[in-house]
Amino acid sequence: MTKTSVNRFFLGLLGAGLPLVVGLLGLVALIVDLFGPFDLPNGYGDEILIAAASVVLLAYFAQHRLQKSYDKRHEELLTQVEVILGRIQDRLEPVRQVPAGDIKNLLKSHVVGAKEYLFRGGSGRWLRSFTMPELSNATDRDVRLTIELLDPRDEGLCAAYASYRAKALPSGHVRDNEDARLIQRDILGSIYAAAWYSARRRMEAKVILLRSFSPLRYDVSSEGLMLTVAELTEPGLYAAPGTWLHSSVVDELHQASHGHVVVVLPGLAECNFPQALESVTADDVRMVLSAATVKGASEETSLLDRFAAESVVDWERVATDHVRN
Incomplete structure (x- = not known):
């Protein structure tokens, strides 16, 4: 026994x-x-x-x-049963529409055993609340995470995405203050989370800032591709590994750093990262993001610039609403 x-x-x-x-x-x-x-x-x-x-x-x-x-x-x-059933279904129907109610469970199965994960979206709410915490649980392997988010320095871009999200809400549902500043805080919280997980877990995160937004959100791993939109009632599109759609999107996301700027995240040697994400303070977030830079083809500038200038960001709200929660 x-x-x-x-x-x-x-x-x-x-x-x-x-x-x-x-x-x-x-x-x-x-x-x-x-x-x-x-x-x-x-x-x-x-x-x-x-x-x-x-x-x-x-x-x-x-x-x-x-x-x-x-x-x-x-x-x-x-x-485990869901993963096995999903693989069986992949063989029967490798590219398929997924009902809205099944999207979350399928996204969860993508994280299991993943060594690489690619995300392209707007502000990274689901990425921050679920994907990164789940990927960080891996203790037997290193995980590479590529994150493509809107540029938080671009006020017009953040405002346009806030307007899109407000229109995408289900009928009768109200989200408070869906505006450019909320979207910006979401993005800054996601960037800080990427830096924290890179410093404290077996994860290597790469953050790319986009110059425009698409209604489509991409979640891609070795387990499959999921395309979704902000409307919670709309179905998603799934593509199994090995399909032309999965391979093409992976190639496209890998090429994104050639056309957009990349955030250079500070590490443990440069900034203080609390042991627990729940212990992160407003000063911790501000110090890390003020040390982060944005690298383009010809120059490297501060992340906290223009619409995202350090003096105009509500760091307490970023830490409380977009990092610890």
Whole structure:
């Protein structure tokens, strides 16, 4: 019997039979003490109650641990099944339309085992909230991440994308302050997150700034390609690895650095990166992004320039709403 099996057997014993046995013994002892032919020594009744309560609490803890173990294994199993079913479907239908409700799970399966991930989008909300954290869980491999976002220094570009996103919201849904500054904070938060994960995890992130936006968002890995739009009710388009569409988009995204500027991210040797992303402060974000530069074909300038000048950015909101959350 393996160590894991022994641990599960022990936790199962604590969570099931042992509390019942101890409770019955304690009850019998107290009945004998109250009504039986002899009395227990002074204080033994209290000690029995304390011992029984301790065992019940221990049993609750054991059952909780056992349930968490089963839940985690169940979740891992479901993920593996989804990946296998997805690969079967890829063989049957390598390029297909995906219903809106299935997009999120398919995107999640792209992250499993990925050594390289390419993203092109507007401000990187899903990338920041899910993709980067999931990719950073890899401890057995290095992960290369290429991120293509709108240029946060371009006010007109940020405003145009904010207007597009506001129109793309479902009927009756309202998002507060969907404006150029919100889009800019999103982008700056995504750039900081890329720098933090590169410094603190086995991830190498490359950030490219786009001069125009497309309604299409690209999520690409070795597991497949997903094209989506901002409208949450619209379907996506999936292409399996090996298809002409997947290969063509990968080639296009790899070539993006030749036509757009690249952000040079500072590392641990240059800036302070807290151990936990939840501990990042406004000053941490400001210091890292003020040290970041933008490299073009002929020059290298500061990231915090023009519309993104350091003095006009609300760093507290960037840290609170777009990095820690």
